Amino acid sequence: MDSILTSIKKLLGIEEEYTHFDTDIIIYINSALMYLNQLGVGPETGFYITSDSETWDNYLSGETTIESVKSFVYLRTRLIFDPPSSSSVIDAIERQIKEAEWRILVQAERGAPVE
Secondary structure, three states, X not given: OOEHHHHHHHHHOOOOOOXXXXXXXXXXXXXXXXXXXXXXXXXXXXXXXXXXXXXXXHHHOOOOOOOHHHHHHHHHXXXXXXOOOOHHHHHHHHHHHHHHHHHHHHHHHOOOOOO
């Protein structure tokens, strides 16, 4: 499975080899993972990344019914790391985040494993 850090960097338009912003991005990814933990997704004890070695499979344990967590992590990271200059684009991203939160919560409540 893909590295969490590498896949988010790709979505942000950052080459895998460019590591200058890795610390910042890792912090923002971990914040998004904490929000997901509060929604009941991921390991009960929480999950965080420290490098490009942690993968989506490590986090999701092969669970495929909650794949939207990848989009959620990207959108939250993007909004903090590289916020758009247009307020209408920010509003659109915030709406996508809210919808993803709701859908993830519904899926988690339906019995999708939390680990």
